[in-house]
Amino acid sequence: MSDSVAPFQAPIGTHDVLGPESALWEGLTAIFAECAYRYGFSLVMTPIFEDVGVFMRGIGEESDVFKKEMYVFQDRGERRYALRPEGTASVVRAFVQHQPTTPWKAWYLTPAFRYERPQKGRYRQHYQFGVEVLGTDDPTVDVEVIALAHNFYKAIGLERVTLLINSMGHKECRSAYVVVLSQYLAEHEDELCDEHRGIWRHNPLRVLDCKRDACIEVTSKGPLLIDHICDDCRAHFDRVVEGLAAIGVATTLSPRLVRGFDYYNRTTFEFVADAFDSAQNSIGGGGRYDQLTEELGGKPTSGIGFGSGVERILLAREAEGVTRELLKRTLDLFVIDTTGDNVVTAMIENLRAAGYATDRAYDQRSMKAQMKAADRSGARFALLVGPEELAAGAVTIRDLRSQDFGQTQLRVDRGEIVAAVANLFTK
RNA sequence: GUGGGCGUAGCUCAGUUGGUUAGAGCGCUAGGUUGUGGUCCUAGAGGUCGCGGGUUCGAUCCCCGUCGCUCACCCCA
Known part of the structure; x- marks a missing residue:
């Protein structure tokens, strides 16, 4: 310690990883890379900051992440940039920019930044593994992306992981459903939780994701999105679920699963660590985003991706008491x-x-x-x-x-x- | 953004109902013993008791502020 200057510390909500814990990170990374490689993915690296517009168009101007959690800054040339809050938007921007031949399958490991109060399993800088597939809406690729994630969790020793799956339909299905849902919520407004009673109209879909008993009570009896999607979307979803069943991946239909980014449509899914008893027990998730390339100025191209938080994976491993070594890092x-x-x-x-x-x-x-x-x-x-x-x-x-x-x-x-x-x- | 808990050696933590030189274990350094290591023994280094202010004859302990950590809410990985 210095005599005169207080020692610097890592910024709030960030952390250093030193040995021996860093060996776990090396191991996870090696295993994820191996899984991705087996599924035909190659590594993609993109800048950790992008034009703010990439995220505004990508995750959505109205999303909480964009509105209150972005690290935005201006550089000396007065350009407005943001540190990436998640992985998909940047990768899709790179796809649009370089137009690689499709189907394009890319995996990444990246830090992600969100300005929020840290707590267990939630940080201002965290790390995500992820994959993206651009250029096909074949339900088989949905199955494979989910299978990759499933196998990854298995490979690192996690056993108590539940796969929640839902379909959000495409844009038209969803707006039709929002009308129906809004009607229903209006009739039951006074039964909603304190938080949502006044403001549910702002984003009716969010009420489905509310963890409070009152809202759960109301929405569990209400109309389900899955029942209001069109025949094409329904057929696509059925193919995904059947495909997963065919390869032995257990799914839990979760009609109330609504994810936080605006770009999702059709297949959405989330992996929940059952052993990790916390509001942050979602260790990974993803879904299809068939309009995102257009939002970012590219040609219409279907896409699907998956991301998983490294810190949460480690917490889940800890919660399950997994002790298996991932990587031998010992001196000879x-x-x-x-x-x-x-x-x-x-x-x-x-x-x-x-x-x-x-x-x-x-x-x-x-x-x-x-x-x-x-x-x-x-x-x-x-x-x-x-x-x-x-x-x-x-x-x-x-x-x-x-x-x-x-x-x-x-x-x-x-x-x-x-x-x-x-x-x-x-x- | 809101609310709770915490902040004493490198690490994990005692402790003082406010009172003279602040402790332990581990780790670290040196030495002894062990055929040159792991056990054991001895000695030593290392702390503005987060920081600032207040109350007091006196504060690490009480009060206020501040910074940091942590947990929860919202939301998310």
Whole structure:
């Protein structure tokens, strides 16, 4: 700590990830990338900030996320930019800009920013894995996107995850339904929760998503969107549900599922972590957005995507008590050197070049201190070089897992080290 | 944006119904023992008790403000 200046901290609602937790992040990322790869996706990277219009047109001017949670700023050229609050809009903008051949399948890992009060599972900067498919409205792709997510959760050890699914129909279905719903809500206005009683007209669909008993009571008896979608939308939805059933993915029809971004139509879905008892138990979700490319100035192109919050995945894993390691990140070798000779530095470089994760102590510490460091490093073997070994051109190799305090250590010539180590690891 | 809880060593936390030099465990450093590590022993470093103001003879403890953390609401990943 400094004498005069208070130490800086990460901004509110953001966090640093250090080891050993960061190994979990590496593992999740590797597994997600592998899942995406198996489904034929390739990585897409887009800027974390975009013209404000991308999100205004994308997630919708009227959405809460756009109205009160955007990080908007002006650059020196007076351009109005925003940090991305979610992944889809930017990726679709990139699609419109570059017009890759379709179907275009892209996956990403990105930070997302929302200006809101942080709490468990909710941050100002969080991370999302996601995939998008542009250029087809084949229900098969809906099935595959959902299956990818399903398999990803399974691969990282989550078992108690429920898939909620609904269809929002297309634009015309929805506006017709809103009329019916509004009529119904008007008749039952005084039964709604305090929050929605006065303002439900502003966005009737939101009432469906209300978690309060009063609203649930009313809407559970009211008209359902799924019953008011057109035949085409219904057929599309049925194909999705049947497709999922055919590959053994269990679905829970959730007629009241309404997601927060305006661009969704037809298939919408959400993955809920049952073990994570919180209002933030939604670990991922997505849906179809067949009008979004047009909103962003492109040709009409169907699209569907899925996003999942990394922090919430980790909370869900914790809640389920999943302890399975995702990625082995342990040291192979720790070199103890009391001579400070460059011969040792060269030897270590050789071991690293041969593929062994190798660390060492610095600052010419005592043998005891270095042995202790080796022990705590988690390395499998310690390689010791003292004055005696240096003079003899040799190294002492010691198994740090054994309890015998070095009675079985072996000594090899420096030139034979890589071979000797390889031999030890194959045992 | 609104409301609750919290803020003491690197980490996890005690503690003082306000009273002289603020504690523990872990970690860290040095030394001893162990054939050169994991156990054990000894010693040591490290704290403006978040920050600012007030009450008081005296505040880490009480009051106010502020910043931060945390949890909840709205909404979302």
